Structures are given as C-alpha cells and as structure tokens.
Amino acid sequence: xxxxxxxxxxxxxxxxxxxxxxxxxxxxxxxxxxxxxxxxxxxxxxxxxxxxxxxxxxxxxxxxxxxxxxxxxxxxxxxxxxxxxxxxxxxxxxxxxxxxxxxxxxxxxxxxxxxxxxxxxxxxxxxxxxxxxxxxxxxxxxxxxxxxxxxxxxxxxxxxxxxxxxxxxxxxxxxxxxxxxxxxxxxxxxxxxxxxxxxxxxxxxxxxxxxxxxxxxxxxxxxxxxxxxxxxxxxxxxxxxxxxxxxxxxxxxxxxxxxxxxxxxxxxxxxxxxxxxxxxxxxxxxxxxxxxxxxxxxxxxxxxxxxxxxxxxxxxxxxxxxxxxxxxxxxxxxxxxxxxxxxxxxxxxxxxxxxxxxxxxxxxxxxxxxxxxxxxxxxxxxxxxxxxxxxxxxxxxxxxxxxxxxxxxxxxxxxxxxxxxxxxxxxxxxxxxxxxxxxxxxxxxxxxxxxxxxxxxxxxxxxxxxxxxxxxxxxxxxxxxxxxxxxxxxxxxxxxxxxxxxxxxxxxxxxxxxxxxxxxxxxxxxxxxxxxxxxxxxxxxxxxxxxxxxxxxxxxxxxxxxxxxxxxxxxxxxxxxxxxxxxxxx
Numbered sequence: 001x002x003x004x005x006x007x008x009x010x011x012x013x014x015x016x017x018x019x020x021x022x023x024x025x026x027x028x029x030x031x032x033x034x035x036x037x038x039x040x041x042x043x044x045x046x047x048x049x050x051x052x053x054x055x056x057x058x059x060x061x062x063x064x065x066x067x068x069x070x071x072x073x074x075x076x077x078x079x080x081x082x083x084x085x086x087x088x089x090x091x092x093x094x095x096x097x098x099x100x101x102x103x104x105x106x107x108x109x110x111x112x113x114x115x116x117x118x119x120x121x122x123x124x125x126x127x128x129x130x131x132x133x134x135x136x137x138x139x140x141x142x143x144x145x146x147x148x149x150x151x152x153x154x155x156x157x158x159x160x161x162x163x164x165x166x167x168x169x170x171x172x173x174x175x176x177x178x179x180x181x182x183x184x185x186x187x188x189x190x191x192x193x194x195x196x197x198x199x200x201x202x203x204x205x206x207x208x209x210x211x212x213x214x215x216x217x218x219x220x221x222x223x224x225x226x227x228x229x230x231x232x233x234x235x236x237x238x239x240x241x242x243x244x245x246x247x248x249x250x251x252x253x254x255x256x257x258x259x260x261x262x263x264x265x266x267x268x269x270x271x272x273x274x275x276x277x278x279x280x281x282x283x284x285x286x287x288x289x290x291x292x293x294x295x296x297x298x299x300x301x302x303x304x305x306x307x308x309x310x311x312x313x314x315x316x317x318x319x320x321x322x323x324x325x326x327x328x329x330x331x332x333x334x335x336x337x338x339x340x341x342x343x344x345x346x347x348x349x350x351x352x353x354x355x356x357x358x359x360x361x362x363x364x365x366x367x368x369x370x371x372x373x374x375x376x377x378x379x380x381x382x383x384x385x386x387x388x389x390x391x392x393x394x395x396x397x398x399x400x401x402x403x404x405x406x407x408x409x410x411x412x413x414x415x416x417x418x419x420x421x422x423x424x425x426x427x428x429x430x431x432x433x434x435x436x437x438x439x440x441x442x443x444x445x446x447x448x449x450x451x452x453x454x455x456x457x458x459x460x461x462x463x464x465x466x467x468x469x470x471x472x473x474x475x476x477x478x479x480x481x482x483x484x485x486x487x488x489x490x491x492x493x494x495x496x497x498x499x500x501x502x503x504x505x506x507x508x509x510x511x512x513x514x515x516x517x518x519x520x521x522x523x524x525x526x527x528x529x530x531x532x533x534x535x536x537x538x539x540x541x542x543x544x545x546x547x548x549x550x551x552x553x554x555x556x557x558x559x560x561x562x563x564x565x566x567x568x569x570x571x572x573x574x575x576x577x578x579x580x581x582x583x584x585x586x
Contacts, residue, residue, distance in 0.1 A: 006020055007039055010206060010238050012049050015049050024036055037130075039207070042120060044108065046360055050088075057094045059091055060091040060093055062090060063084065063088060064088035083098045115363065116327065117207070128250065142329055152174045152223075159344075161408060166495075167408035177313050178223060184312045186228070187229070187317075188308075189230040189322055190283065190319070192231055193232075195391030195419065196424075198351055199422075200350065200361050200422075201318065202236055204349065205239040205243060206238050206239050211326060212243075213255075213269065228267060229269070230243060230271050233275070235276045256268060274286075281496075284494070296450045324346065340366035346365070347365050349362070352373075353422075353423070353424055355430065364376075368406055370397055374387075384427065384428070385399075387426070388439075390502075391419050392440070393495075393499035393503075394502055395416030395417060396503070432507050433515055437466065440458065440461055440504070443496070454493065454497030457487065465481070469518065473520070474520045475567070478568060479569050482505070482544060485505050488500060512546035516566070527582075528560055528567065530558050531581050538576065538577070541574060544574045549564035
C-alpha cells in the first residue's frame with residue numbers, strides 16, 4: 001500500500017496544495033494500491049506545498065514545494081523506487097531506501113519537542129477514525145473512570161499554565177470554579193486568536209480538531225459543566241469548517257450529547273463566531289460577545305469563575321491549554337512537568353514569521369534559549385536585530401537576550417511577554433520605531449473605545465510616533481510618549497489597554513538609538529543634575545533613563561553620568577519631587 005498525504009492547512013492551500021491534491025486524485029484514480037489523504041500542517045510552512053509518501057514498510061518520504069506538474073514524476077519514482085528531486089526529508093518509521101536527512105535532524109526540527117502538535121500533518125483532520133487510530137479519545141475514556149477532583153488535582157500537579165498569554169495556573173483556575181455550588185456552569189474555549197503574526201491555534205485546529213474537542217470533554221467532566229462553547233472568528237473559515245465536521249462526527253460516535261458512552265455525563269459543545277475583534281480575546285469582552293452584546297470588557301472582580309456567561313460561573317481556557325489536557329491525563333502530570341522549566345512546565349507552540357529564512361510554527365520546551373530560536377528560524381546572528389514577542393501587546397528581545405531562557409517569568413524580567421506565542425523576527429535593516437508605529441496603529445483600530453486611557457491615550461501615542469517617524473519630533477515629544485505609555489498601562493480598564501504601551505516602553509529601553517536618529521538634534525546649552533538634598537532614591541529616574549546614565553540603588557542618592565547623558569529630559573520630567581534640575585552651560 002502506498003499512502004500519499006497532502007498538507008491542506010491554510011498555509012499549504014495558499015501555496016497551491018489544493019491543485020496538487022486534485023492532480024494526485026486524478027492520476028491515481030485508476031491505479032490500485034494507492035491511498036490519498038488530506039492532512040494538516042507539520043510546521044514547515046516555508047516549504048509548502050508538502051507531500052508525504054509512505055510505501056509499505058519503508059520510511060515516510062517528505063517532499064517539499066511540490067507543484068501539480070511534479071505529480072506524475074513523483075508517482076513514477078514511488079513505483080520504481082527512484083529518488084525524486086523534491087524529497088526534503090524522511091521520517092524514522094521504516095527502512096531508509098534513500099540517503100536523505102531525517103526530519104528530526106533538520107535544524108528546524110532538532111530542538112523541538114512535539115507533544116501537542118505531534119500528529120499535526122499526519123492524521124486526516126476531517127476523519128475521526130484517523131484520530132482514534134492514534135489513541136484519540138482514550139484520555140477521555142480514562143477520565144470518565146476518574147473522579148472530577150482527581151482530574152483537577154492531576155492538572156494542578158502538572159504545572160500547566162494558561163497558553164493564552166497571562167500564564168495563570170490552569171489547575172488553580174479550575175479549582176476556583178469547582179468550588180462553586182451553582183448547578184449551572186459554563187466552559188468557554190477562547191479561540192479568538194487576533195495577534196498579527198499569531199497562527200498557532202489556527203494551525204492546531206485545522207490539523208487536529210479532535211484533540212481540542214477531547215480536551216473540552218475532559219475539562220467539562222472535571223468541572224461538572226453541561227454546556228461548553230468554542231468562540232472563534234469568522235476570519236478562520238477552514239478551522240471553522242473542520243470544527244463543524246469534527247463536532248458532528250463526535251456526536252455521531254456518542255462522544256457528545258446525553259449519557260456519553262453509557263455514563264451519567266452529558267455535555268454539548270456549541271461553536272460561536274465573532275466578527276474578528278482583537279478586544280474579544282479579553283475574557284469578559286468575549287463573554288459579552290457570546291451573550292449577543294458588543295464585545296466590551298467589564299471591570300473585575302467579579303471574575304468569570306464567580307460571575308461569567310449569563311452571570312453563571314464560567315471557566316475560560318484557550319485552544320492550546322485545552323489541547324494539552326488529554327496528553328496530561330494519558331501520560332501523567334509527573335511526566336509532563338519533567339519537560340520545560342521550573343515554573344513553566346511543558347512545551348509552547350510559537351509561530352515564526354518576519355525576516356526569517358524558515359517560517360512556520362514550532363513547539364519547544366519552556367526554557368529554550370533565544371539563540372536557539374534564531375537558529376531554528378535560519379537567521380544569522382550578525383543579521384539579527386530584534387524579536388517581537390507576544391504581538392503588538394508584547395515586547396522586544398534583542399541581541400543582549402541571546403542567553404535568555406524563554407518562559408513566563410524570565411521574559412517579564414526583560415519587559416516582554418510570552419503572550420499567545422507570536423514571534424516576529426526583525427533583521428538589522430528594520431526600523432524599530434516604524435515597527436512600533438505599525439503595532440500602535442493596530443492597537444488604536446482595535447480599541448473598543450470604552451475607557452478614556454485606551455481610547456484617547458493610544459491615539460495620542462500614535463500621533464507622537466507618527467511625528468517621530470516623520471522626523472518632526474524633539475525630546476519633549478519622546479518624554480511625553482514615555483509618560484503617556486506608563487499612564488495608560490496603569491489606568492486602562494482591560495488587558496488590551498494595559499498592554500498597549502508594551503512595545504513603546506520596550507523599544508525605548510532597548511532601541512533608543514532608533515529614536516535618536518529621528519529626533520531633531522538641537523544644540524543643547526544645558527545639562528541635568530540631581531540635587532542631593534532633594535533626592536529620596538525613589539529610583540524612577542533610573543528606570544526611565546534610556547541610556548543607563550543614572551546610577552544609584554533604591555532609597556539611595558542617585559547620580560547622572562554626564563558622559564552618557566544625552567539631555568533627553570525623561571528623568572527631568574518623570575521625577576515626582578523635582579530633585580532633577582537643569583543648569584545652563586556658560
């Protein structure tokens with residue numbers, strides 16, 4: 001038997017994989033011993049369209065950048081055991097008949113640990129039986145033999161943190177909801193992936209929708225939920241189509257509905273589509289959207305675990321979090337927490353885009369160094385300038401962070417966030433200020449407009465950034481931008497506004513020279529100094545100085561190094577007690 005699998009996720013389809021699939025279908029129509037399958041994406045998005053060929057007990061061959069005109073010669077090479085020029089790699093699942101690199105030896109794959117995405121690009125996402133063959137729904141059946149509190153304890157012990165961005169402990173979140181005595185509870189899967197450059201959840205659902213459904217079933221059973229929702233955007237047509245097929249198949253198999261698999265457990269999963277508002281990634285805005293109201297956040301507390309959907313206790317987790325649950329149940333929490341770093345267990349799926357030779361999605365253990373990401377992406381260290389992590393609400397990592405081990409806590413220490421997992425690589429030619437400007441344009445367009453700091457503040461930040469980009473700004477504008485950013489961060493209602501200034505603050509701190517190049521260089525006839533009699537050591541000037549020209553520990557008198565100071569005025573304008581003074585040069 002010869003099995004031909006064509007990658008038909010959005011990346012493959014956009015590269016022409018549908019035409020390749022149809023050509024294979026046409027050419028093997030009257031040939032015996034061939035099976036044609038549609039599969040999702042294995043991660044090599046830059047090599048699409050990808051075709052995998054498995055012949056009898058031979059190693060699976062992976063062919064890349066396949067075109068319809070290659071199909072006949074590929075079929076001929078398969079039949080006659082000839083090596084085809086499009087062969088890119090092979091799998092370690094049989095005897096090797098050609099001298100080609102194994103997929104795990106490839107630089108893109110060698111540092112990855114495939115757990116959640118293990119079967120993406122291998123099984124047919126539109127065939128539940130294909131999922132069952134690789135052990136699908138076995139974790140759910142195992143969970144049904146456990147007590148709900150045992151499942152919650154297992155998830156808590158695993159150290160799994162929410163993959164939606166905040167990184168809150170999933171087991172602890174579940175524990176809050178389990179304590180509610182309300183008979184009606186809801187579970188929501190947040191599939192509103194809206195960050196520019198983020199496509200991890202989309203690929204996962206397009207490639208293995210049943211893994212998500214199994215995760216929702218286990219979570220619903222553990223939390224005693226009878227109604228669950230998957231909330232996504234209408235801009236994901238293929239993922240929506242495959243979810244609808246998967247839900248229908250699961251129901252037909254008796255895995256959804258009443259008295260599932262002959263037990264007393266009953267649950268329904270409903271798919272809800274949003275119009276594609278970034279703010280609906282925030283859980284209270286998402287809840288309002290499901291309720292049929294405008295997607296606008298509300299103040300917390302009360303938290304959704306207390307009063308969520310229709311004022312009932314509600315648990316919200318994102319796609320990757322829920323898709324990890326079946327794996328933890330099957331393999332155990334101790335096995336899971338042995339992977340990753342101390343406070344961030346397991347793996348994380350990231351999407352790679354931007355100035356990279358190799359783009360796609362990767363699944364790596366927490367604790368992987370930034371330098372490894374650069375190597376995976378195929379960008380040379382000398383050509384690397386920055387990595388924008390966490391989308392327009394995230395921050396920048398620079399060459400100074402090459403040895404940084406990526407996890408939820410470490411990135412916070414360098415003014416960035418893991419976020420949903422988007423990684424945009426920027427080479428040395430890229431203008432950081434323009435990148436921040438484009439990010440702020442997105443934030444402004446996606447603000448719901450409900451609170452003044454976000455609605456008005458982000459617009460003012462955009463205006464200043466535009467002034468800087470057009471080289472019409474001075475250092476006072478940069479000071480105002482910094483003050484605005486910090487104010488918006490502290491006073492906005494929801495996560496969108498609170499994280500909106502992240503790129504601004506991160507870029508000023510790490511790439512100040514990009515701003516300097518665009519700011520009017522007027523002859524300065526003054527300098528700043530710290531009045532020691534007034535200084536209380538509040539440390540604010542130290543924090544805002546972009547050139548690290550200020551020294552001093554908290555609660556000690558600070559000092560300005562005049563050789564490093566560029567007279568930008570940030571410390572002067574930020575000092576709350578005016579201990580920093582300006583003196584004219586004679």
